[in-house]
Amino acid sequence: MTDDHPPRGAGGNTMLGKPVDWQKPTRSAARAQARPGSSGQAGKLRVFAVYAGAALGPLGGGVVAPMLPQIAHSLDASTSATTLTVTAYFVPFALVQLVSGTVGERWGRRRTVLLAYLVYLIASLLGTIAPNIALLLVVRAVMGTANAFISPLLLSGLADMVPPHRLSRSVGLLASCQAAGQSLSPLLGGVAAAANWRWAFVGVAAAAGLLALAPPPGGARPGPQAPRLRPLVNVRMGLLSVAAFVSYFGAAGLPFLVSLHAEEHLGIRPDLTGVALLGFGLTGLLLGASWGSLGDRLGPRRCGGIAAALGAVLVALTGSTHSLPALVLCWTGAGIAYSMLNVCLQNLTVREVPDNRGGALSAVSAFRFGGAAMAPIALLPLYHTAPPLSFVIGGSSLLLASVGLAALRSPRTGNPI
CATH class of the missing domain: 1.20.1250.20 (MFS general substrate transporter like domains)
Known part of the structure; x- marks a missing residue:
């Protein structure tokens, strides 16, 4: 057998006069392998x-x-x-x-x-x-x-x-x-x-x-294939966890603070306060897919850093509003920034530890909801003393996310950030 005559099954068979490589997966098979469970x-x-x-x-x-x-x-x-x-x-x-x-x-x-x-x-x-x-x-x-x-x-x-x-x-x-x-x-x-x-x-x-x-x-995935916790303990995961923590501490976990400001300082009825808060969540509902596409074009690290900085400003301004329209504008804008930051963080995390995606996502999410739990404990006493300052402190914490994302310079995988 020479190099000019490949063995059967390795490309030497023909079909309709054309060579067929039986070891090469068909396009549909390759597609199914690339997307297990999605065909x-x-x-x-x-x-x-x-x-x-x-x-x-x-x-x-x-x-x-x-x-x-x-x-x-x-x-x-x-x-x-x-x-x-x-x-x-x-x-x-x-x-x-x-x-x-x-x-x-x-x-x-x-x-x-x-x-x-x-x-x-x-x-x-x-x-x-x-x-x-x-x-x-x-x-x-x-x-x-x-x-x-x-x-x-x-x-x-x-x-x-x-x-x-x-x-x-x-x-x-x-x-x-x-x-x-x-x-x-x-x-x-x-x-x-x-x-x-x-x-x-x-x-x-x-x-x-x-x-x-x-x-x-x-x-x-038993035995040697079992995902481990150790790969989750590294500087990059720490930076993502800090960013996730402040994303809730300084934005998504603050509806209680916005409600108090609206009712106690602006004299807004509770039902209208609920309407004013609605825009924050609706922006995430409407814009999530768009932020994913934007992150692909510009990079989730860059988009997330910009979103965190923008959110810091808008959350701080929310505590200084003097009318319902101004409150709605600032808080909804903060929701836009948060939704972009959230999508970017999830995009980065899902790629961070390919052999243990679930572990990486759950660990970072734990810090995210930890931020939600800490926000009332840390900011409510400050609100009763200096209401605008509580918003400034909460919003400023988002700058830690900008710094953390800027430090993510060397991805662990080949995916661009």
Whole structure:
């Protein structure tokens, strides 16, 4: 056998007079390999379920906020105890995410997300029959813990389900769905409260049940292939975590501060205050996919740094507004900046540790929600002393994100930043 005569199966066969390389995958096969789980109708359904699942976490987390008075009355509980239903969800959600992504990647995304959806479903159904506030708090904690295994693994799975050139836009679209869940949760909670607050848990349970039918692909990775926590501990991940922390501490976690400013200093009615706050979340819903595309063209590091600096200015100005239109303009502008920053951070994080995407995403997300938890503790006392200064301090923290993103000069992968 000479070099002029290739062996069978290596390009020596012919079909219709043309040589055929049987070892070379066809175009459709290559496409399927590049996007596992995304081809065909079933694949499209899974991609849709990933986007819908991204809305479930913020929807289930915030749905109780408009129902707190009704829950307190129904369960004969104090207002302070009822308010803990929000805390009980988000504290375990943030803490468990420090490890949930890595654990989920080891167990397998599909199995982990399926189990988490079922736990979320059962906990939500228990919420419909909770006889007292103690059990309801347990239910909320279980829901938050389950969501810690859902949110990061959905984005991790999405990265394997779409072609690389569409990943940035897909991440932006997923961020839009998260914003949709956050924006719609007060509406669902308010509608349920008008009838019976327990119906909100029925709706959330139904959504979890449907989403459990289409978990993202991804099998278990045991032994040497198992993703590890150690690669998540590095300077670059630290910079992304700091940026994520201040993105909530200095922007997304400040609606309570804006509400106080609107009602106490501008004399705006509570219903109009809610309308004024709405623009922040709606911008994320409308612009997420666009920010993903822009990040592709200019680089997520550059776009994120600009967005953080712009957000710092707009948040600081929000605390100095003297009219409703000015408040709406500044706070909505801050929402535009935050949504760009959020998409850029998720784009950078999903590429940072390719062998453990879920772990990287969940760890950074833990710091993001840690910022939300720290904002009231750090800024509320300052607000009561010097209201405008609290906005300046909160907004200025976003500059740490600009500095951190500027320091991300050498990507760990070949992806441009």
